[in-house]
Amino acid sequence: MPKKKSIISIREAIFQLVLNSVVFVFYGYSRNNPQFEEYEYVFFLNYAVGALIINYWLLPSYIYTKKYLQFSIYFIVIAMAMMFMEEFVLEQIYFPDTRGQRFFALGNLLSMLPIIGILSGFKFAWDALGKQKEVEELKDTVKESELQFLKSQINPHFLFNNLNNLYAHAIENSPQTPTIILELSAVMRYMLYDCQAKYVSLSKEIEHLSNFINLNNLQIEGRGKVNFEMPKITQDHRIAPLILIVFVENAFKHSSSSQTENIEISIELEVKQGQLHFTCANSYMDQTNTQDINSGIGLENVKKRLQLLYPEAHTLDIIKSKNEYQVKLKVDLNH
Numbered sequence: 001m002p003k004k005k006s007i008i009s010i011r012e013a014i015f016q017l018v019l020n021s022v023v024f025v026f027y028g029y030s031r032n033n034p035q036f037e038e039y040e041y042v043f044f045l046n047y048a049v050g051a052l053i054i055n056y057w058l059l060p061s062y063i064y065t066k067k068y069l070q071f072s073i074y075f076i077v078i079a080m081a082m083m084f085m086e087e088f089v090l091e092q093i094y095f096p097d098t099r100g101q102r103f104f105a106l107g108n109l110l111s112m113l114p115i116i117g118i119l120s121g122f123k124f125a126w127d128a129l130g131k132q133k134e135v136e137e138l139k140d141t142v143k144e145s146e147l148q149f150l151k152s153q154i155n156p157h158f159l160f161n162n163l164n165n166l167y168a169h170a171i172e173n174s175p176q177t178p179t180i181i182l183e184l185s186a187v188m189r190y191m192l193y194d195c196q197a198k199y200v201s202l203s204k205e206i207e208h209l210s211n212f213i214n215l216n217n218l219q220i221e222g223r224g225k226v227n228f229e230m231p232k233i234t235q236d237h238r239i240a241p242l243i244l245i246v247f248v249e250n251a252f253k254h255s256s257s258s259q260t261e262n263i264e265i266s267i268e269l270e271v272k273q274g275q276l277h278f279t280c281a282n283s284y285m286d287q288t289n290t291q292d293i294n295s296g297i298g299l300e301n302v303k304k305r306l307q308l309l310y311p312e313a314h315t316l317d318i319i320k321s322k323n324e325y326q327v328k329l330k331v332d333l334n335h
Contacts, residue, residue: 008056012126019122020048027115039094046090047112050082051119059124079116083108159188165219176218183215195241198309202237202276202333205244206230206269212245213267216252224255224263224283231270237333240309244269244278246302247327251282254325259285274334281326310335 008016027047028040054075062071086108091099162184169177190208194200210230217226248267255263264283269276306314313335317328 015126023115023118043086043090046082046085047115050078051116053078054120055123082112162215180215180218183211186211187215199238200241202239203233205239205241209244209248213248220256220263223261226265228267233271237271239333240305243302243305246298247280250299251280254284255282259283274332276331276333278329281324283323284325
């Protein structure tokens with residue numbers, strides 16, 4: 001059975017103890033009489049009990065549930081109970097011949113409200129900070145869930161495309177089929193096992209990108225050229241996996257689907273002072289049987305992931321001219 005959450009944590013209990021002690025010092029201290037008297041402890045205890053009821057019953061039951069009228073009514077009842085306790089019980093015990101001889105409710109109320117306000121105000125602030133922490137944790141959970149969902153969309157997306165390519169080569173009894181299987185195996189091994197973390201080594205991601213390029217380059221062999229040079233990564237930078245590969249996959253898909261020859265794909269990647277600069281450009285012919293290259297699961301997916309993982313830490317420019325489609329991505333790897 002799940003453990004029932006306690007009404008008040010040890011940390012909060014210590015906070016309340018310290019807070020009440022500090023407030024009591026300000027309440028009872030006097031230059032003329034620096035020693036605390038017994039009646040000061042008892043009178044303050046009356047205020048502290050009232051504040052305890054307000055903090056742990058009225059606030060959660062009525063203020064946090066926006067039942068302001070009920071809160072006001074019960075608050076007045078509690079305040080009156082505290083006031084009558086002081087007037088008709090405590091003052092009769094400790095000051096029967098002075099303060100106990102007269103009914104001075106307004107004065108007692110005015111001295112009581114600041115203490116109640118301080119004790120309840122700090123409790124309200126404590127709860128607000130706790131609620132804010134819960135909201136942040138919930139946001140992180142939702143964000144992580146969304147990222148996992150987006151990554152789960154990517155893997156089948158790549159798998160289906162490359163299985164179709166493998167099927168086409170197998171039908172033709174292509175001698176390149178074993179090479180495609182090996183390249184596809186390396187790509188899938190990386191996606192299934194190596195990139196399950198939120199961030200991966202940039203050098204690993206580039207190696208995976210190179211394998212993917214080699215795999216797809218087999219499709220356009222004799223129909224064009226692909227330019228890509230693996231950069232040397234001197235520092236151990238990390239990056240979210242399967243970001244760059246989406247743009248490369250789109251470049252191959254749309255070039256090969258719209259052109260039978262003269263395909264040109266250029267991929268450039270470098271790191272400068274912790275900033276990743278990535279450019280992917282491909283030629284294409286604007287034909288009616290080619291899908292809009294700004295659409296598709298992959299591109300929309302990677303845009304969402306960039307917004308979630310690199311908010312205010314990336315720029316993405318997509319430039320479409322008559323016969324060229326270019327993607328320019330800049331990512332702050334120090335983010």
